[in-house]
Amino acid sequence: MLGLLLSGMAFAADRININTADASTLQQGLANVGPMKAEAIVAYRRQHGPFVHVEDLARVKGIGTATVERNRQRMTTGARQAPAEAPPRRAAPASVPRR
Template sequence: MTNVGPQKAQAIVAYRRQHGPFLRVEDLARVKGIGTATVERNRRRMTVGAMTAPTVAPPRRAVPAPVPRR
């Protein structure tokens, strides 16, 4: 996010831990140090709500080439 450094990010995480997940992007303006201008500047970069970790497919193993029989 633009204009959100480590301290503001920590404030967002602390607020979320205390109050639960944000339901709307506008709710981020309730965090100390995050104003409506910051929310509007970053609106397209943000998502809110309870999220689960993305599932990652295990890496594909290379299949060895068949060995020609003699």
């Protein structure tokens, strides 16, 4: 059981950060991404800023949703989801003195 957990952690660590990887890394690490698509990803990132979600990669010309889905487990944006904030607490109503 521990081996499975550790192998899953190693797999997650090997993901390619599409916000920081260079074209060579993108080309070598992602399926159906050749040199032109890898350069297009880097150029899109320079022009539009970092990707928020891996799905945003489909906005790059030449990258479709099929390519995103095929590579979903190989990619990360490097962003960690922040824990949901607790809703603000309401102040207790002030007690009203009896007469």
